Amino acid sequence: MAQQRPPSLVRQIINYPLDWLEERSGLVGAVRYFLFRKVPRDTNWSHTLGSATLTAFLIQAITGAILAMYYKPETRTAYESIERITNDVTLGWLVRGMHKWGASVFIILMFLHMGRVFLFGAYKYPRELNWVIGVLLLVLGLFEGLTGYLLPYDETGYWATVVAININGTAPFLGPFLVNLLYGSADFGTDTLARFYSLHMLLAPGAIFALIGLHLYLVIRLGVTSPPWSPEAAGNERYEPEPPSRDGRDGRRAGLLRPGARRAAR
């Protein structure tokens, strides 16, 4: 048997900070668990749509943060600052183009991802909650589209926003109040643009980040669904049910068990 050699210097240099971090936070293990978790054997390309949507959102977040450095959310300056970003700022046309076209890519990918989940039946027990979170993310994504459309403050954006807010106003009973809330006043005014800007770059993205966290947590906890044609049954439980406890808490981990399995275990 060959004698065990000490790890090479390069390996030591790479491992030392990772070990340091792992010992104090467990983060390295968490990332390994996330990246190297088991997935069904017959996943296919359509399973990458969720990650693609996430990537599109991250691109929107990064390009948006850069655009915010040059954009001036005031009715007198908004359009000029967009012109400046597009024509004068170095590579501004590229970052703005990425944000503008990336918005459509994000929306399209959300729908494709939703279609995949629907067609594979991946919304079924025990993943209903993740479907609900996904629908909230879809609504928030569309809301980002609505609020972002006004920000260039051109004619299209202005009138599209007026029409969109007035459509909200036709909602029964609370419609008129919704209009005031969105305009920030009884009609389109100075506060409207700033309000949309705040919603577009702070409130809605914050909520999206939080919900994506929950969404991913549930994906990791419940596992990826096999395609419907897979010989592995969808939603197979991944570990053995616990023996029934006498304190009435055996439903605690029921998230991974089907009712039939729970009954059989008892």
Add this chain to the structure above:
Amino acid sequence: MEPRRPSQPHLPPPSLWPIGFAVGVAILLLGLVVGWGIVLLGALLAVAFGFLWVRDLASDEDAVPPTRRYELDPLGAGAAPAVGARGEAALPPMDDEEIETYPRSVFLELSTLGLGALIGGLITAPVLGFAVLPAFIDQEEDAVDLGPLDNFPEGQWRIATFMENPAEGEVTRRTAYVRYNGDLKGVPSFTVISNHCAHLGCPVQPGGPITEEQKKEVKTEGAPVTLIPTQPAAFSCPCHGGAYDTEGNRTSGPPVRALDRYEFSIRGGNLWLGTSYSVSEVDGTGKDATITKYQRMYPGEHVDGIEQVLYPLPAPQ
């Protein structure tokens, strides 16, 4: 104990009722466009199929989660207390769970939660108020000076653009169509129509020649007002095709009422615009018109007919 059952997928049996339910809803929505009879038909279908669907689900045993069957105490804590054999008092057995206690830990837990909620509420309430209330407080429109009366010849239309609030700038620029109708009982009569379409608020356009060369800038106390002569045969909206006659009555398209109008007054020989109001219809023309007025509503909201029950509370203005 329940009998052991083989593991089986948790699926309700296939059912066609939801399809009928969806068809009913679709017919109902179609009816909103076509007519009330169709709405009724759709509603009946949706209710009938919805009922069948719910009944189907309710009768399906597998769909109902199994209730807990086991008991905490197999001897039965709820059973009658055993009576002492030799004349002892028939005391109920002392069971730890039955003694009501209020330990310190529970008190601390509740007071921590309560204090946290109180602090959170104290911080959240003003922030929420700051975010929401200003949009609803002090929203009445300021009166606007449109300049001397002799800029408005009798029977002619002017496109008047003005700033509702000059301090806020261009964003408050509004447009009204103004026509002097001659005097009514010694008082000048004006028709002042807002350009906000009663469908979804796009700017309606005059259907007729606009004499841009005769544009006139009028200096007033506020921002300058521009007046452009036009000879409209009608008003129409570029967004979704709403059409109105020159009194603002809807003639075709999606609008739900007539065009809004402005109150006006004559002060020191100048025409002043006041607040705007909504109109269901106008009978007659010019100074003889009878206007059915309502408080200002947002575009797309009905002021008359059965649909007005959907908008009982206008936002405070």
